[in-house]
Amino acid sequence: MLFNSFYYFLLLGVLFVLYYSINQRYRNVLLLIASLFFIGYIAPRLIVFTLLFTLINYFIGIGLDVIKTKKNRKRLFWTGIFLDIGILAFYKYINFIFENINFLLELFPNKPEIPYLSLVIPVGISYYTFQALGYIIRINRGAEKPEHNFIKFALFLTFFPKFLSGPVERSNHFFPQLAHDIHFDKENINAGARLFVWGLFKKVVIGNNLAAPVLLVYDDIHQYTGIPLLTILFVQTIHLYCDFSGYTDMALGSARIFGIKLIDNFNRPFFARNVGEFWRRWHISLSSWCNDFIFSPFIVKYRKMGQKAAIIGIFLTFFVIGIWHGANWTFVVLGILQGIAISYEFYTKRKRLQIASKFPSGFVTFTSRAITFIFFCFTLVFFNAKNIGDAIYFITHLFSNIEIQLTGHKFIYEKFNFIFAMAAFSILLMIEYMQEKGVDMLKLFSKQPRLIRWLGYYILIIMVYYFSSGDDTFVYLQF
Amino acid sequence: MKKYLYKGFYFTIPFLILFGFILVIDPYNFVNIFHVIDSENKQMVMNRNDESGPRGNMLWKILHYKRKPVNNILIGDSQCRLISEDSLKKYTHEEWFNFCIPGASYETMFDNFWFAAKHGKLQKVVFEVSFMNFNKNRSYSLSHFARDFMKKPYLYFTKKEILYDSWANLLYALTKDERIVQNSHEFAPEEDMNVLADKRLELFFGNYIYPDQFSQELVKITNYCHQNNIQLVFLIMPTYMEVHHYLQEKGLIPMHQKFKAEIKGLSETIDYDVDLEVSKKRENFIDYFHPRPPILNRIAREVWGNLPLPEEVEHTYP
Numbered sequence: 001m002l003f004n005s006f007y008y009f010l011l012l013g014v015l016f017v018l019y020y021s022i023n024q025r026y027r028n029v030l031l032l033i034a035s036l037f038f039i040g041y042i043a044p045r046l047i048v049f050t051l052l053f054t055l056i057n058y059f060i061g062i063g064l065d066v067i068k069t070k071k072n073r074k075r076l077f078w079t080g081i082f083l084d085i086g087i088l089a090f091y092k093y094i095n096f097i098f099e100n101i102n103f104l105l106e107l108f109p110n111k112p113e114i115p116y117l118s119l120v121i122p123v124g125i126s127y128y129t130f131q132a133l134g135y136i137i138r139i140n141r142g143a144e145k146p147e148h149n150f151i152k153f154a155l156f157l158t159f160f161p162k163f164l165s166g167p168v169e170r171s172n173h174f175f176p177q178l179a180h181d182i183h184f185d186k187e188n189i190n191a192g193a194r195l196f197v198w199g200l201f202k203k204v205v206i207g208n209n210l211a212a213p214v215l216l217v218y219d220d221i222h223q224y225t226g227i228p229l230l231t232i233l234f235v236q237t238i239h240l241y242c243d244f245s246g247y248t249d250m251a252l253g254s255a256r257i258f259g260i261k262l263i264d265n266f267n268r269p270f271f272a273r274n275v276g277e278f279w280r281r282w283h284i285s286l287s288s289w290c291n292d293f294i295f296s297p298f299i300v301k302y303r304k305m306g307q308k309a310a311i312i313g314i315f316l317t318f319f320v321i322g323i324w325h326g327a328n329w330t331f332v333v334l335g336i337l338q339g340i341a342i343s344y345e346f347y348t349k350r351k352r353l354q355i356a357s358k359f360p361s362g363f364v365t366f367t368s369r370a371i372t373f374i375f376f377c378f379t380l381v382f383f384n385a386k387n388i389g390d391a392i393y394f395i396t397h398l399f400s401n402i403e404i405q406l407t408g409h410k411f412i413y414e415k416f417n418f419i420f421a422m423a424a425f426s427i428l429l430m431i432e433y434m435q436e437k438g439v440d441m442l443k444l445f446s447k448q449p450r451l452i453r454w455l456g457y458y459i460l461i462i463m464v465y466y467f468s469s470g471d472d473t474f475v476y477l478q479f
Numbered sequence: 480m481k482k483y484l485y486k487g488f489y490f491t492i493p494f495l496i497l498f499g500f501i502l503v504i505d506p507y508n509f510v511n512i513f514h515v516i517d518s519e520n521k522q523m524v525m526n527r528n529d530e531s532g533p534r535g536n537m538l539w540k541i542l543h544y545k546r547k548p549v550n551n552i553l554i555g556d557s558q559c560r561l562i563s564e565d566s567l568k569k570y571t572h573e574e575w576f577n578f579c580i581p582g583a584s585y586e587t588m589f590d591n592f593w594f595a596a597k598h599g600k601l602q603k604v605v606f607e608v609s610f611m612n613f614n615k616n617r618s619y620s621l622s623h624f625a626r627d628f629m630k631k632p633y634l635y636f637t638k639k640e641i642l643y644d645s646w647a648n649l650l651y652a653l654t655k656d657e658r659i660v661q662n663s664h665e666f667a668p669e670e671d672m673n674v675l676a677d678k679r680l681e682l683f684f685g686n687y688i689y690p691d692q693f694s695q696e697l698v699k700i701t702n703y704c705h706q707n708n709i710q711l712v713f714l715i716m717p718t719y720m721e722v723h724h725y726l727q728e729k730g731l732i733p734m735h736q737k738f739k740a741e742i743k744g745l746s747e748t749i750d751y752d753v754d755l756e757v758s759k760k761r762e763n764f765i766d767y768f769h770p771r772p773p774i775l776n777r778i779a780r781e782v783w784g785n786l787p788l789p790e791e792v793e794h795t796y797p
Contacts, residue, residue, distance in 0.1 A: 006637060184480050328567075454490065458493065465637075468639070
């Protein structure tokens with residue numbers, strides 16, 4: 001049940017009426033039932049798996065609070081960590097590990113081979129595993145008390161708007177919201193619905209229309225050189241941003257309708273002036289999770305190593321971010337490239353600031369943003385390519401056989417849709433630019449008379465309707 | 480909350496009007512409650528252009544066959560689409576259902592055959608087979624255009640194509656303006672048609688791979704028909720001689736012959752794709768592959784009616 005499907009709209013509508021009609025004390029139960037229904041709709045067996053996973057983490061959380069001996073507590077903590085990571089690794093990485101072992105085994109004369117396992121990766125596992133890990137780590141640190149109410153805890157891991165593709169929610173952000181009664185709040189519901197429609201617009205009108213050429217080129221990359229590759233280099237970034245941030249907006253909007261605010265994932269990433277800042281604006285819930293639970297503890301523990309600890313910490317963090325996306329060396333390279341860039345920024349910060357001071361600030365800001373954007377575009381080649389060879393081909397053939405011609409490039413079939421999507425993205429970028437400048441565009445829009453506002457919504461919905469094809473998926477569902 | 484729900488209701492009024500519009504016009508008789516526009520009008524509108532034709536015919540024919548299955552069917556692609564069921568009934572005094580879909584690939588035709596076999600009690604099947612689609616690279620199915628709506632009926636109200644169809648139906652019913660329904664290749668000017676015909680040669684045969692899987696499926700269908708006492712006749716329609724020249728030029732004649740030999744080895748076959756007088760005149764064809772209605776009517780009379788088959792036509796049995 002995708003967010004842009006009719007059944008999801010139906011679920012939201014029915015749930016909305018029920019949620020605000022029943023007594024406060026049953027609302028979490030209702031949300032949990034709806035979440036389990038949502039999961040069961042994807043695959044009924046997934047309910048059992050998710051509930052088992054939830055039970056394990058629920059009892060580990062309580063156990064960490066109940067057990068007073070340090071040694072036993074430590075044992076339980078590491079059992080929890082190994083269990084969570086073990087389950088994730090088993091489903092997501094075991095065949096990747098086997099593949100690499102088999103590659104090494106080929107060196108032996110009789111070439112033994114480990115058979116691959118036929119596994120179906122449970123949807124959303126990367127997201128709720130990280131959420132559960134964060135919860136256990138925080139309890140172990142004493143930063144948080146465990147949640148004794150199983151309904152609330154299960155809702156934390158299974159809440160349907162964030163189940164499939166995040167955001168990677170934090171327990172200390174989620175549980176306090178459930179501690180208070182959630183009242184019918186018109187503003188909340190309007191904001192949620194508005195965010196949902198906006199996300200739908202980004203996904204369907206921009207993301208979907210840019211998906212076709214990106215998929216086409218990456219599907220048979222060796223057919224292309226020059227202009228098509230150069231175009232896709234930039235288009236893939238816009239596509240991914242609109243697809244994923246569109247999804248996130250829909251998730252946030254859905255949750256907000258029920259009075260729950262989830263962590264945001266994006267903060268105008270294309271206005272970042274360096275790669276470090278970029279990762280504070282892109283997939284924020286994941287990068288901040290890695291910062292809090294990998295990078296920060298690492299540099300604290302190895303602070304005696306000085307700058308080296310920071311550099312190793314950066315690489316370790318981005319290795320995890322990379323491999324989190326999937327079992328492929330391309331994702332490892334993606335992470336390492338980010339690590340190299342941030343380490344470079346770390347070492348050269350003073351020098352770069354000196355150089356920048358000699359130029360007008362506007363020029364520096366523009367150039368920094370452009371360089372950051374182009375760098376990210378290049379690294380995304382490793383995100384989209386099927387393997388390292390394809391990624392290298394992409395990069396090395398960017399400037400081969402360049403023919404300057406405006407039409408006739410066969411990688412864009414639906415020219416109107418493509419141009420429309422790019423135009424819509426330009427508007428989106430302008431809105432984000434204004435927001436970056438401190439103009440509250442949403443407030444401006446909200447102040448308009450109802451007729452104007454409704455007209456705006458209708459235009460968005462008509463565009464979504466016009467460009468919808470009914471069988472669209474989301475890029476980040478695969479993780 | 481009541482007030483809010485009312486407001487939400489007001490907001491959705493334009494969408495409700497839209498759904499109501501589709502419900503009343505019902506361009507494919509999908510809901511089949513209101514019949515404000517007659518079926519003839521709807522069929523003309525669904526064939527208004529080359530985009531609406533394949534998907535429209537697919538949905539229309541699947542829906543109508545499911546509602547009223549017929550024992551005798553003509554399966555095929557665009558080559559036989561214009562053969563009317565009424566004329567077949569006149570010639571044979573039996574009900575026939577024309578299951579020919581413009582743009583249909585072999586997969587689509589196979590899907591349609593199995594659909595008909597599942598929902599009706601088949602007695603006679605005329606299976607129009609053409610070499611133009613008998614190519615591994617022409618592998619796709621139009622069936623989803625009907626299947627999607629069967630699985631998710633709400634799509635009928637939410638797909639923009641159905642809205643366009645409804646709108647075109649209303650416009651055509653009110654104005655009877657032929658420009659609305661005459662945008663398919665059939666109505667293209669002669670010079671454009673020739674360019675299109677050449678392009679189609681390239682499309683069908685430019686990248687040719689013999690499709691063994693199609694042959695296997697045809698064997699399966701033949702066996703099914705024999706086991707169930709269904710009379711199966713393969714019909715190969717005439718094409719303009721330029722097609723043969725092109726096949727010669729591309730070295731595809733052996734493939735063409737292999738195709739025909741395989742078909743003829745399966746069941747009774749009527750082969751019009753031979754050295755006929757008809758095939759030598761460009762004006763007898765819309766493009767190089769589609770005979771014009773007078774030729775089709777004549778073929779229908781020869782195959783189903785009492786007119787004898789021309790001598791050159793090969794009527795074979797395995």
